[in-house]
Amino acid sequence: xxxxxxxxxxxxxxxxxxxxxxxxxxxxxxxxxxxxxxxxxxxxxxxxxxxxxxxxxxxxxxxxxxxxxxxxxxxxxxxxxxxxxxxxxxxxxxxxxxxxxxxxxxxxxxxxxxxxxxxxxxxxxxxxxxxxxxxxxxxxxxxxxxxxxxxxxxxxxxxxxxxxxxxxxxxxxxxxxxxxxxxxxxxxxxxxxxxxxxxxxxxxxxxxxxxxxxxxxxxxxxxxxxxxxxxxxxxxxxxxxxxxxxxxxxxxxxxxxxxxxxxxxxxxxxxxxxxxxxxxxxxxxxxxxxxxxxxxxxxxxxxxxxxxxxxxxxxxxxxxxxxxxxxxxxxxxxxxxxxxxxxxxxxxxxxxxxxxxxxxxxxxxxxxxxxxxxxxxxxxxxxxxxxxxxxxxxxxxxxxxxxxxxxxxxxxxxxxxxxxxxx
Numbered sequence: 001x002x003x004x005x006x007x008x009x010x011x012x013x014x015x016x017x018x019x020x021x022x023x024x025x026x027x028x029x030x031x032x033x034x035x036x037x038x039x040x041x042x043x044x045x046x047x048x049x050x051x052x053x054x055x056x057x058x059x060x061x062x063x064x065x066x067x068x069x070x071x072x073x074x075x076x077x078x079x080x081x082x083x084x085x086x087x088x089x090x091x092x093x094x095x096x097x098x099x100x101x102x103x104x105x106x107x108x109x110x111x112x113x114x115x116x117x118x119x120x121x122x123x124x125x126x127x128x129x130x131x132x133x134x135x136x137x138x139x140x141x142x143x144x145x146x147x148x149x150x151x152x153x154x155x156x157x158x159x160x161x162x163x164x165x166x167x168x169x170x171x172x173x174x175x176x177x178x179x180x181x182x183x184x185x186x187x188x189x190x191x192x193x194x195x196x197x198x199x200x201x202x203x204x205x206x207x208x209x210x211x212x213x214x215x216x217x218x219x220x221x222x223x224x225x226x227x228x229x230x231x232x233x234x235x236x237x238x239x240x241x242x243x244x245x246x247x248x249x250x251x252x253x254x255x256x257x258x259x260x261x262x263x264x265x266x267x268x269x270x271x272x273x274x275x276x277x278x279x280x281x282x283x284x285x286x287x288x289x290x291x292x293x294x295x296x297x298x299x300x301x302x303x304x305x306x307x308x309x310x311x312x313x314x315x316x317x318x319x320x321x322x323x324x325x326x327x328x329x330x331x332x333x334x335x336x337x338x339x340x341x342x343x344x345x346x347x348x349x350x351x352x353x354x355x356x357x358x359x360x361x362x363x364x365x366x367x368x369x370x371x372x373x374x375x376x377x378x379x380x381x382x383x384x385x386x387x388x389x390x391x392x393x394x395x396x397x398x399x400x401x402x403x404x405x406x407x408x409x410x411x412x413x414x415x416x417x418x419x420x421x422x423x
Contacts, residue, residue, distance in 0.1 A: 048086065048111045056086055060118035061152035065144055069120045087119045087127060089141045099128045100138045117145040155190075164194045164250040164276070167239070169265055171211035171228065171257030185254050188278060188288040194252070209235045211257055225420045228261050233423055236268050251275045254288060259384050259391045260408040260419040266395020267406070267422045275396065279357075279389040282348050292352040298343030299356060301363040306336040311407075312371055313381040315339065316394070318360065319348045320385040326415050331381055335374075337367055351387060361393050368403055375404070382408045383416055398422070 062072045064084070071084030090105050091098030109115060119127070127136040166185060189196045211228050239248070253275060255262055269275055278288045301318075313331050315322040317340040324338075339360075344350050351357050371380060380403070384391060398406060400422070410419040 048116065052111070052113045052116070053086055055113045056116045056118055057084070059113070059149045059152065061156070063118070063148075063152070064120040064123055065117045065148040066123040066126075067120060071118065071120060083120065084118050085121055085124045086116045087124045089115045089117060089145065090138055097130075099130075099133055100136075100141075103138060117141065117148075162194055162250060163197045164189060164252040165197050165207065165239070165248045167207045167209075167236075167251060167253050167255070169209040169211070169232070169253075169255035169257055169261070171214075171261055173256070173258060184287040185252075188254075189252060191289070192276075194250070196252070207235060207239055211261065225260065228257075229264055229420060229423055232261070232265055232268060249274060253277045253392060254280075255392055256280055256388055258410065258419075259386065259388075260410055262388055262391035263382070263384070263395040263406065263408050264420060264422055266392040267398055267400060269392075269396055270399065277389045277392045277396075279351070279354075279387065290353045291349060293355075294353055295355045295359065296344065296352050299350070299352075299359075300342045301339060301360050302342055303363065303367055304338040304340065306338070308333050308335040310334045311378045311381060312337060312375045313383070314367065314371075316382075316384045316386050316390075317341065317346060318386045318390060319350060320346050322383050322385050323411075326411075327383070328409075328415055328417070331409075331416070334381070337371070339363060339367065346385075348387060351390060357390060357393060360390060361397050364394055365397050368397065372403060377404050379405050379407050379421070382406050384408070395422070 062084070063070055069083075072082060073080045074083060088110060089100065090103040090110050091101035092110055093107065094101050094103070103110075105115065126132055127141065166189075168182075168185065186196050209232060211231065214224055214227055239251075251269070251274065253265070253269070255265055255277070257265075266277075279290050280288055281291065311334060313327070313334045313336040315324070315336065315338045317338065322338070341350055341360075351360065371378075382394075384394065386394065395406075406422040408419050408422070409416040411417075
């Protein structure tokens, strides 16, 4: 069945909107140069003002309202050909056979931008095929049009909003593959009214760190930790160069990897940069973000101190308990500081909001000041049961120039083994 109401233009039009209508070359050029002609199945012409046609094209961003194909060129050949069609929501005429034509709208109203939507030829044929009229009602098509045009306006308006440079770090976790898409990252940032900037994601300035191909992760091989840290340092070096010359105002971090690596990532980013560390939701299938807003009512964080000699040990029992009976011999008898959560059962989703995370990091900063006063320049041994976002922020709160280095342990074979010392 032929699509109805396909808009056709003369070649004399300064900016053609659809394929050329060669059958009307003899029309009066003065009048026709301001008009875009629509024709129905019976060849009856419906006039649409050229300015109105342009309004529809601009409002739609040059993309099909349904499939989002860009219609100002051919996506297969790359040739500059206008392939779009202005389709009528309510048919161009009230005659029998006009799609959704049984409407109170006048013929003039049917040619207005409010009744026109930009479609590719295929989608235009779909909505105007008689069998689909019930599916694509006047109300449904108007809703599609308005949503698409709102999306175009919103997304293009983001260019005026704060940009954020994106850092993605992915590493397998105890043999389980980690995967998160670029689209998931973009959706998260758009919800926050930030414009994602991937300009550093190229061959020479790559801020996307993929540790998944590296061997040794599942058994915590020393070579895995060493090579991972070297990769982090190398990939973040361009970022630091851009920060020095104030080319980056904000950084968004999306990271999933083993906890020691995430702490090292945080140390490299430090605490003076404007950074947002995004939380990976667990068990919701909703990607990145927090579970709630504001502080959890009863959740608090406390520190329990155990006297001892030597380099201090700090444990974090947040997403689960640290098994103190499994501490290796080298950490036995050391001064120990246990940070733990109260007021909620320990679980991976205990930090419900960014405010909860900030409260935990505030407690960690207080403890860092205590460690600096009581154990100046003594390496800090860290054992962590925390979320990925918390691990990065724990690293960021540690200032390499002011605090002693961190020695981060990892749980393996029912004990804790030194994984890495922060660079």
